[in-house]
Amino acid sequence: MKIDCIIGIDPGSNGGIVVWRPNHNATAIKMPKDLNEIRDFLNYYKEITTPIIFLEKLSVRPDDVTVGDAGANMGKLYRIQKMLQNFEHLKAIITVAEIPFVLVNAMKWQNDLKLRIKVKGKKEEKADRKRRFRDIAGKLYPEIAPTLWNADATLIMHFGRFVLQNNPGWVLENLPSQMHSRLF
Numbered sequence: 513m514k515i516d517c518i519i520g521i522d523p524g525s526n527g528g529i530v531v532w533r534p535n536h537n538a539t540a541i542k543m544p545k546d547l548n549e550i551r552d553f554l555n556y557y558k559e560i561t562t563p564i565i566f567l568e569k570l571s572v573r574p575d576d577v578t579v580g581d582a583g584a585n586m587g588k589l590y591r592i593q594k595m596l597q598n599f600e601h602l603k604a605i606i607t608v609a610e611i612p613f614v615l616v617n618a619m620k621w622q623n624d625l626k627l628r629i630k631v632k633g634k635k636e637e638k639a640d641r642k643r644r645f646r647d648i649a650g651k652l653y654p655e656i657a658p659t660l661w662n663a664d665a666t667l668i669m670h671f672g673r674f675v676l677q678n679n680p681g682w683v684l685e686n687l688p689s690q691m692h693s694r695l696f
Contacts, residue, residue: 515676517561519554520669522568523599525625527664529553532673537655539661564683565606565613566672568664569622570599612691614672614683618664620638621671632643663685 515684520530527543529550536595544550557563622628627645629636636644642660649666656666675682684692 514562515564517557517563518669518672518676519563519565520665520677521565521575521602521670522662522664522668522669523570523602525598526661527568528662530653530662530669531557531563531664532653532669538653538669539667540656542660542661547605550602551609552615554606554609554611558609563611564672564676564687565605565611566616566621566668567602567613568595568668569615569617572618612687614684614686616671618667621668625667625671625674628668 516533518532518637520532521543522528525543525545529543530537530538530540530542544553544616554563554565603613603615619628627648629644640664645667646658646660647672649656649663652670653666656662658666683696
């Protein structure tokens, strides 16, 4: 395997990008607002390493678009539309940069890392889960000051390390076929 750089990306506007390289401290940046900054950041790592990106796949959940008694929440619908648009731009930048990437659902990386828990038979509140993920990320990578914006990206990167070591076949199955020879 030629990979010497694993990048985890939480593509939300409040997300981040985390980079891990052997014999280097992991580093994190907030998700840049400017697409050119993202392109330049990724191209820098492409020039000095052989990276693979694990990008959290975004999708719309049924409860994101429900219409209540007061009608549709247009502000929320707009934010979801904008988030999906930014996700598609990010995928396009990565594709044009010819950096191998794998889309990974949140449930996949959270389940594989055994992060999902049940709280007395009910669903864990999002804020509690985010704080718990922040604490776990801080324990795994103490060189990165754990924050809510970098926790998911850190854990997505950690998932990338985990799955490359334990199930590289899954990576091959989910990697665009034209990228196989570059990494394996």
